[in-house]
Amino acid sequence: MEQISNSDIVLQILISLGIIVISAKYLGTLSKKIGFPQIAGMIIAGLLLRFLPWFKNFGADEPGTLFGETDKFISYIAEIGVILIMFSAGLGTNLKSLMKSGIKATVIAFCGVAVPLIMGTIMALCFWGFDGWNTPEFFKSMFIGTILTATSVSISVASLQELGKLKTDLGQTIVSAAIIDDVIGIIALTIVLGISTGSGGIATILIKTILFFLAAIVTGYILFRLFKWYDRRHPHSRRIPIYGLGIALIYAYAAEKFFGIADITGAYIAGVVFCSLTDAPYMEQKIDINSYMIFSPVFFASIGLKTDLSGMDLSLLWFCIAFVIVGCLSKIIGCGGISRLMGASWKDSYKIGLGMMVRGEVALIVAQKGLSVGIVESKYFTPVILLIIVSSMIVPILMKKAFAGDEE
Secondary structure (H helix, E strand, O other), X not given: OOOOOHHHHHHHHHHHHHHHHHHHHHHHHHHHHOOOOHHHHHHHHHHHHHOOOOOOOOOOOOOOOOOOOHHHHHHHHHHHHHHHHHHHHHHOOOHHHHHHOHHHHHHHHHHHHHHHHHHHHHHHHHHHOOOOOOOHHHHHHHHHHHHOOOOOOHHHHHHHHHHOOOOOHHHHHHHHHHHHHHHHHHHHHHHHHHHHOOOOOHHHHHHHHHHHHHHHHHXXXXXXXXXXXXXXXXXXXXXXXXXXXXXXXXHHHHHHHHHOOOHHXXXXXXXXXXXXXXXXXXXXXXXXXXXHHHHHHHHHHHHHHHOOHHHOOHHHHHHHHHHHHHHHHHXXXXXXXXXXXXXXXXXXXXXXXXXXXXXXHHHXXXXXHHHHOOOOOHHHHHHHHHHHHHHHHHHHHHHHXXXXXXXO
C-alpha cells in the first residue's frame, strides 16, 4: 500500500469525524424517540460504520479500521470524551445530599457494588474455569464483575419524576445510593485494575489509593477556596469552566501517572472538588456543550467501532444471556436484600433494587478501560451493550408496575 501523506491523514480525520458525529447524533435522537437510550443509538451507529465497505482504510482487507491512521486520533478523542463525561458527573454530584444521605444509602450502595462484583466474577469463572487466584482468568473474571458494579441513575430518576416519586424518602434513597454507588464503584475499579495489571499487591494498591485521595483532598480544598474566591470576583465568567477543565485534565494525568489510579477517577474527583461552587451548574453546562457536540458521540460510536461481532458464537451468546441476567438480578439482590435487612418492606426493597438496576455510560467506560489495558477483548462490549439496552427498557416498565396503587 502506498504511503499516505500527512495532508491525506488530515482529510481522512475530517471526513471520519463528520460521518461519525452526524450518524451518531441522528441515530441517538432516533433511538430516544422510540424509547431506547440515546447512547444505544450512538453505539449502533459505530457498529454500522464498522461494517460499511467504504468506511475503511485504502486497500485494507479488515473493515472498520477507520481509514487506518485516523484510528489513533479517534481513540484519543474518545478518551478525552470519557474524561469529560466523568468530570461532568463529578460536577453534578450533590455533596450536601451525600453528606446527609446517612448510613442507609451508603450501606445500600456498598452492597450494590459488592454483590454484582461477586456474582459477576463467579458467573465468568463458570465459563472460563478457576485455576487459581493469581491467574489471568481470575483477574479477567473479576473485571467482568467490576463492569456490573456501575449504576446509571438517569433513567431511574426520569421514571421517578414521571411517577411523582422523586421527592419521596424512597426516591431520595435511590438517588443518594446510586451516587454513592458510583463513588465506591470507581474505587473498586481502581483496585481491580491495579491488581489485574500487576501494579502491585492489594496492600500496595490500597496504599496508593489512600495516598491519591489524601492528595486529592488537600489540593482539592486549596483549589476549591481559590476558585470560590475567583468566582466571587468574576461570577459566571467563561474562564472558570476553562480553568476547571484544565484542572480535571491535570488530575486525570496525575492520578494515573503518579498513583497508578485510573485517569477517569482523577477526572471524577476533580468534578467533585468543584461541585459545591456557586457556578458549578454553569461549569457543568459548558463542559456538557463540548462533550455533547463531539466528544461523547465519538466515544459511544467508537464503542460500536471496536465491538467485534465476528467472534459471536454459541459460547459468547450464552455468556451474553448470563451477563444480562446476573447484571439485573445482582442489583436487586444486593440493594433490595440489604434494604429488607434494614427494615424496609419487601415491596420497597424491590423498588430500591429496581432503581439501582439500570446500567449506562459508566459501564461502557469501565469496559473501555479494561480493553485499553488488555484485560478483556473487544467482543465483550456486546454483553455490556445488551445489558444497557435491556435494563433501560425494562426498568421504567417494572417501576411503573411496582409503584402502581401507592397512595403516597
